[in-house]
Structures are given as C-alpha cells and as structure tokens.
Amino acid sequence: MMKGIAIVGGGPSEHIPSLTQYKEEEITWIGADHGAITLVDDGISPDFAVGDFDSVTEEELEKIKHSAKDFTKHPAEKDETDLEIAVRKAMTLDPEVIYFFGVTGGRLDHALTNLQILAPLEAQGIKGVIIDKGNWVECKSPGHHEVQFDPGYPNISFIPFTPEVRGLTLEGFYYPLENAFVPWGSTLCVSNKLISEKGTFSFEHGILLLIKSRDVLSETRKS
Numbered sequence: 001m002m003k004g005i006a007i008v009g010g011g012p013s014e015h016i017p018s019l020t021q022y023k024e025e026e027i028t029w030i031g032a033d034h035g036a037i038t039l040v041d042d043g044i045s046p047d048f049a050v051g052d053f054d055s056v057t058e059e060e061l062e063k064i065k066h067s068a069k070d071f072t073k074h075p076a077e078k079d080e081t082d083l084e085i086a087v088r089k090a091m092t093l094d095p096e097v098i099y100f101f102g103v104t105g106g107r108l109d110h111a112l113t114n115l116q117i118l119a120p121l122e123a124q125g126i127k128g129v130i131i132d133k134g135n136w137v138e139c140k141s142p143g144h145h146e147v148q149f150d151p152g153y154p155n156i157s158f159i160p161f162t163p164e165v166r167g168l169t170l171e172g173f174y175y176p177l178e179n180a181f182v183p184w185g186s187t188l189c190v191s192n193k194l195i196s197e198k199g200t201f202s203f204e205h206g207i208l209l210l211i212k213s214r215d216v217l218s219e220t221r222k223s
Contacts, residue, residue, distance in 0.1 A: 004097035004127075005090040009083050009114070010034030010055055015105030015132045019044055028093060032086035035102045036064045045069060048089055051082035081110070087117060097127040104132045119161065119207060134216035139209055142167075144202040149194045153212035158182070158189035158201065165206035172199030182206075 006022065007030045019042045031039045033051030037060045040046070049068035053061055054076050065071050074085060083103060090098050098121060103114040114130065118139035121128035130137040136153045139161065147156065158168065163184045170177040174193045182188055201210075 004028075004099065005030060005093060005095045006099040006101065007032060007083065007086045007090060008035035008038050009086070009100065009102035010106075011102040012105045013038060013102075016102050017131065017133050018042065019101065022099075027099070030086045030089055031064070031068065033082040036068060038102060040064060040067045048072070050074065050085050050089055052076040052078065081113070083114060083117070095126055097129065100128065100130045101132070103130055104135070115209070118209075122207070134213055136212040137209060139207060141207060142204055144200065146198055146200050147194070147210065148198045149196070150212055153214050154193060155213045155215075156192045156194065157211045157213070158192075159209040159211060160184045160186065161207040161209050165203055165208055167204030168201065168208075169203070170199065170201050172196050
C-alpha cells in the first residue's frame with residue numbers, strides 16, 4: 001500500500017477486514033465515530049478520532065479518549081457526516097491516497113454517499129480506495145491505467161459513474177474490449193477476470209468505478 005491515510009467508519013464490523021494486516025504500513029489512522037472503537041479493539045491507536053460519537057457507549061468513548069493521539073468531539077446536530085469530517089481532517093495532512101474501511105454494508109444512503117466521496121478525491125489527484133471483506137473500489141478518470149491481479153479480489157468490474165463512458169479498451173482480460181461505449185446501467189463490464197498478472201484499461205470520456213471483488217457469501221455457505 002502507498003503511504004497515506006486510512007479512515008475507519010462506523011459500518012458493520014462483519015464487513016471490515018482485519019486492520020492489523022495493514023498495521024505495518026506507513027499509514028495515519030483516523031477513526032470516524034464508531035470506527036474509532038473498531039480501531040482500538042483491533043489493537044490500533046487512532047492518530048485522530050473525530051465525530052459526534054453518538055454510536056458508542058460511555059465506556060467505549062473513554063477507551064477512545066485514552067487511546068487516540070488526538071480526539072475531537074463534534075456536535076450531534078451538524079451539516080456533515082462523521083465520515084466527511086474525517087475526510088476533511090485527512091485533507092489537512094496532504095495525502096496521496098486515502099483508504100476507507102467500515103463505509104459499506106450498513107445503510108444504503110450512507111454507502112452511496114461514501115462511494116461518491118471517491119469522485120472529488122480523484123478530481124484532486126488523490127487516490128481513494130474503499131475496502132471491505134468482499135470488495136476493493138477505486139474511482140478512475142479518463143486515461144491509461146494498469147490493474148494488478150489480486151488473489152483476494154479476483155473478479156474485476158468496471159461500472160460507469162457518469163451517464164456514459166466512451167472509448168473503453170480492456171487488454172489482458174478474459175473478456176477484452178476495444179473502444180466500447182458503456183452507458184449508465186450497462187452490465188457489459190461486470191465480473192471480468194485477468195488472464196495474467198496484470199492488465200490495462202483505458203477510456204476517453206466519463207468516470208469509472210473499478211471494483212475488484214470476491215464472492216464472500218458463497219465462501220460463507222461453503223464453510
């Protein structure tokens with residue numbers, strides 16, 4: 001992982017991968033509301049803990065205050081979500097990349113808003129990545145990009161994030177494409193796979209979500 005910021009939101013813990021696997025990376029950790037106690041319980045002291053903390057108990061709040069290097073409590077009635085406050089804090093640290101954990105799997109309005117956060121970050125040249133147990137999501141602007149094979153997330157989909165994406169070309173994939181037009185709602189680029197260690201994709205217009213995933217539900221059923 002690149003040197004950057006990791007923000008942990010208050011999404012359901014069953015969707016959050018073990019954060020200790022990222023512990024050795026050069027990452028600044030920000031806990032947003034209940035995400036702060038998720039960090040503490042995973043053995044990571046938050047560099048910053050922010051939010052209104054209305055979703056933690058008094059006991060958990062004391063644990064966060066004791067563990068966090070910087071603690072800031074915000075009013076419950078505010079115009080920003082706790083995650084947005086965390087992003088604003090991250091932006092003061094001049095990040096190259098922001099990783100998001102605990103921002104999926106709960107309320108759909110929260111999840112959709114959290115996905116939308118990736119677009120303004122991309123517009124500012126900051127890589128944003130949403131990670132949960134089944135998915136790795138990035139937002140991509142027009143240009144030429146590489147994608148590496150990840151055994152943890154073998155399925156790769158390209159989802160239009162604008163009304164249309166034009167000129168999409170996929171190379172090194174099981175289902176290649178050349179100069180394709182992909183409108184909003186199309187399933188043309190869902191569930192592809194790499195045929196080697198890396199592939200490339202390029203497009204001329206629009207914004208894409210790159211989603212690498214694995215079938216967590218079927219894994220659970222097998223177990």
